[in-house]
Amino acid sequence: MAAAQDPSLFLGFDFSTQQLKVVAMDESLSVVHQSNVHFDSDLPEFRTRGGVHVHADRLTVTSPVLMWVKALDMLLDKMKEAGFDFSRVKALSGSGQQHGSVFWTRGASETLKNLQPDQSLETLLQDSFSVPASPVWMDSSSRKQCDALQEAAGGALRLAHITGSTAYERFTGNQIAKVRATRPEEFQKTERISLVSSFAASLFLGGYAAIDYSDGSGMNLLDIRSRSWSQICLEAVSPQLDLLLGDPKPSSSILGPVSSYFVQRYGFSESCRVVAFTGDNPASLAGMRLQQGDIAVSSYCLPPNSREVKAVESDTVFLWIADPRPALQGHVFCNPVSEQAFMALLCFKNGSLTRERVRDQCAGASWEPFSAALRDTPLGNGGNIGFYFDSQEITPPAVGVHLFDPQDVQVCSFSPQVEVRSLVEGQFLSRRLHAERLGYSIIPGTRVLATGGASSNNEILQVLSDVFNAPVFTLDVSNSACLGSAYRALHGLSAESGASFFDVVKNAPEPQLVAAPHPEAKEVYDQMLQRYARLEERVLQKSRP
Known part of the structure; x- marks a missing residue:
């Protein structure tokens, strides 16, 4: 009698601000492996604090691209040493901190195609980036470029109607415009511009990965309704910018097989597929399995955006939206698990x-x-x-x-x-x-998912339930971006046959009911x-x- 095959695995990576994390999930949606690399402590040679460098003007904030590359080397080596069986991985996906950008230099595509498995990615890619320090989401040095983009689009509200957000300093379009204006030689040498998410996917793919719709809608460049680049916004940032960005793709897209580098160096199967990576916020929405009408309210800690040690305890609201109305506050993104829907994000500093x-x-x-x-x-x-x-x-x-x-x-x-x-x-x-x-809008069946610190106080949750006139549930969302990425890897294999994201994750653990609204609420x-x-x-x- 033939031995039963080991079940397939699905990997979800998260290239976040302070660390690189991974979870491995089996077909029953159980997490079977977790690992991480912390940038400050595990890679001290890059001298980051909170995963970033804050520059002298206190507005410019960057991260070394090679730090992310070396972190992937280290993470996969740790998994290999722990006996992780990469041959069982059927698909992988991931997320990256939103709004970070990576500038590949001319010739980098050939380097990616010809990675030699006897060398580390850090060694192979050390000369592959025209801008070695990537602008990240904490950067606020591009106000001039924001003003120019809003003027070109016809005002702040008009830009929000097109791209889902008014012009923000951290958004990638404005960061690209700043690099073009302040570092013209490096910009001229640039062959491709990636988001952190598509950069990470490119490493696994062995070629430039497409930007997905959801993370792409955090750039001030994507028309969120047509799901294509806005020509008005592209032209305001740089001529022929679409050639540097490539065409955006649905978040469930299978980009191709994993690079032979990972097959030979780590033992991945040649049939392992790379599903489009997305931003960490969209991946978290997938990890929380938000549905139409749902709202997630989370309190969490923002890393310091200056040299101050103290972080900011912020509240964030994630929304599933069918008919978006972009405004001067908040952000509307393409939904990462439904091409007919949108997601929105609101951040409240005083939490x-x-x-x-x-x-x-x-x-x-x-x-x-x-x-x-x-x-x-x-x-x-x-x-x-x-x-x-x-x-x-x-x-x-x-x-x-x-x-x-x-x-x-x-x-x-x-x-x-x-x-x-x-x-x-x-x-x-x-x-x-x-x-x-x-x-x-609150609809029949609306649920409020509470996560973070405030989710442990029942009286606070009762007020939340009453104000929204909806039941409140709590959900364990530790590593939600990784888990959402693993879910999306599994969904990517099923999407072409018509399976919805919720068909794929229907057996995941259900959130726990903790509060229901009073009748008079x-x-x-x-x-x-x-x-x-x-x-x-x-x-x-x-x-x-």
Whole structure:
């Protein structure tokens, strides 16, 4: 009797800001292997802090491309030493930190095609990049280029309607324009421009990988509705830029077989397929398995964007959107798991740290009385509304603490219990307001997925459920970008036969229900949301110079 074959495996990589991670998943969606390389500690020769170099102007932030290359060498070597069987890998995909760009020098394509398996990728590719230090998402040095792009597109809102976002300094189109203006010789030597995601895919493919629609829509260059490059935006950045970018492709595309380099050096099967890589945020949406009507609210730690040690505890909202309405705040991307849908992302700087500050001031630095205050105060907080922007907020662009009584009169303070509920309700009203402005709508079956630090506090989750009038679930999303990439690798093999992403992941663990809205929540918060929107405009008027 023939021995049973070992089950196939699917790899998901994540080239994030601070580390390179991988998970291996089997056909039953169980994770069977995990590994990582931390840039600062495992690759100290590159002298990064938080995976980046912050330059003297404190606006320019880059990462060494060869650090990412060497990290892949190290990661695969670690897996090989651990006895990982690469021959079982049927497909692989991955993600990269969004908005980072890689500039390949002339002749690099030939180098990629002829990689010699007896040498490391770092050695083979050391001369393959015209710009050795890649601009990354923390860079904010391209304001001049942003202004020029918005003017060419007909204004900030018009650019958002085309590309899903107004012009942001970190977005790749503006970074390309800056390189062209400030480093013309290096730009002239450039043969191809990749995102971090398509750069990583290119390593495995042994040739230039296409940019996928989802990560491509974080560049200020892609028309998110036609899913093709916007000629207006391309021409504003550089003549014939499309030749340097290549044609974008669907996120589920199989780009080709893995390079013979990996077959010979690590024992990959020649039949292993490379599925298009995407951005880390889209990959996380896949990892969380968001569906139409779903919203994910996450609190997490942003790496420091300066030489300060302290990070920023930010809240991020992921949305599945059918009919997007791009706005001056927030981002709309092509959906990585459905070509008929979109995803949106909103970032709120005043998240966990602001909650902790109010906890310390109003609840004796303890979560127990903080939670008790939420239980003991009514839905709607008696009409009291607060805005808590301890630092300059992203969405909306305002600063300061602004408190309003039930008659919309601004007041100096609330009682401690009222303040606690005012903070939490205000934060979630803001998340809902700006989500709906981007085209999100609560529908029957809407779920709210809560992740990150705030997902462990049941009283906070109850307010979240009430404000959105939807049940709240929690989900273990550690390594969600890696897991989403492994899911997408599996889906890539099935997509051509018509299988949907959700057909592929239907047996994944279900999220856990933790809160359901009170019966009166809809009436209370639908009305309160309208007041909140009016009061936010008053706050914005005060914040404008």
